[in-house]
Amino acid sequence: xxxxxxxxxxxxxxxxxxxxxxxxxxxxxxxxxxxxxxxxxxxxxxxxxxxxxxxxxxxxxxxxxxxxxxxxxxxxxxxxxxxxxxxxxxxxxxxxxxxxxxxxxxxxxxxxxxxxxxxxxxxxxxxxxxxxxxxxxxxxxxxxxxxxxxxxxxxxxxxxxxxxxxxxxxxxxxxxxxxxxxxxxxxxxxxxxxx
Numbered sequence: 001x002x003x004x005x006x007x008x009x010x011x012x013x014x015x016x017x018x019x020x021x022x023x024x025x026x027x028x029x030x031x032x033x034x035x036x037x038x039x040x041x042x043x044x045x046x047x048x049x050x051x052x053x054x055x056x057x058x059x060x061x062x063x064x065x066x067x068x069x070x071x072x073x074x075x076x077x078x079x080x081x082x083x084x085x086x087x088x089x090x091x092x093x094x095x096x097x098x099x100x101x102x103x104x105x106x107x108x109x110x111x112x113x114x115x116x117x118x119x120x121x122x123x124x125x126x127x128x129x130x131x132x133x134x135x136x137x138x139x140x141x142x143x144x145x146x147x148x149x150x151x152x153x154x155x156x157x158x159x160x161x162x163x164x165x166x167x168x169x170x171x172x173x174x175x176x177x178x179x180x181x182x183x184x185x186x187x188x189x190x191x192x193x194x195x
Contacts, residue, residue: 001162001163002025002160002161002162003160003161003162004151004153004158004159004160005024005071005150005151005159005160005161006151007069007070007071007151009071009151010070010071010087010088010089010090010150010151011070011071011089011090011091011092012089012090012091013044013046013089013090013091013096014044014045014046014047014089014090014096014097014098014185015044015046015185017044017087017089017098018042018043018044018089018098018185018187019042019169019187021039021042021087021098021100021159022039022040022041022042022166022169022187022188022189023038023039023040023164023165023166023189024038024039024159024160024161024162024164025037025038025039025106025159025160025161025162025164026038026039026100026103026138026157026158026159027157027158027159027160028108028138028139028140028156028157029156029157030111030138030139030156033108033111034107034108035105035107035108035111035112035137035138036105036106036107036108037103037104037105037106037128037134037138038103038104038106038164039100039102039103039159040102040103040104040188040189041100041101041102041186041187041188041189042098042099042100042101042186042187043098043099043101043174043175043185043186043187044089044096044098044185044187045086045096045097045098045099045185046096046185047066047090047094047095047096047097048094048095050096050180050183051179051180052174052177052178052179052180052181052183053066053095053096053097054066054074054076054097055067055095055096055097059095062076063095065088065146065147066086066088066090066095066096066097067088067095068088069088070087070088070089070090071087071088071089071149071150071151072087072088072147072148072149072150073085073086073087073088073140073145073146073147073148073149073150073157074086074087074088074097074146075135075140075141075142075145075146076142077142078132081132082131082132082135082136083132083135083136083140083141083142084099084131084132084135085099085100085131085134085135085138085140085145086098086099086100087100087150087159099131100131100134101130101131101186102125102128102129102130102131102134102188103128103129103134103137104124104128105124105127105128105137109124109127112127112128112137112138113127113137115136115137115138115139116133116136116137138157140157144156145157166189166190167190168189168190169187169188169189169190170187170188170189170190171184171186171187172184172186172188173185173186174186
């Protein structure tokens with residue numbers, strides 16, 4: 001049975017939340033269709049004390065979600081082409097978030113392939129392996145998703161627990177960043193090959 005993760009789940013250190021999100025289900029309701037995928041790779045960003053975090057420069061209109069109540073979607077745009085999905089995760093009065101880096105699709109694969117402009121027989125890893133790909137596959141943009149509350153049953157993006165527990169979690173340095181890249185804050189379900 002699916003259990004929606006409550007706000008208190010996200011009201012902890014981003015490092016703790018990141019590891020705990022592995023194996024959980026990301027649910028996206030899109031124009032009457034439900035897309036579901038299991039979270040397989042994440043990175044933690046530690047707010048003001050983390051030079052790689054969007055919160056490191058302090059509170060701004062564009063990063064305010066990372067400082068607000070935990071459990072809200074923070075979407076940003078990179079390289080002028082890709083959106084990245086994060087969930088605000090931090091202790092009360094602090095800032096931070098978790099970047100969702102990869103998913104294992106479960107339901108709605110044909111819709112995901114259509115959104116990515118790929119054939120329906122495309123390998124799942126090519127649909128949602130990587131932060132930009134998964135946002136394309138789930139039609140997540142800053143305009144349609146930024147600020148959504150993943151703890152609300154009526155939200156178009158939710159994260160739920162179906163009882164699945166990863167048997168192995170690998171820890172590595174974060175990738176694709178230039179600041180604080182050596183910190184071991186990237187977590188991957190063992191046995192999955194990162195994109």
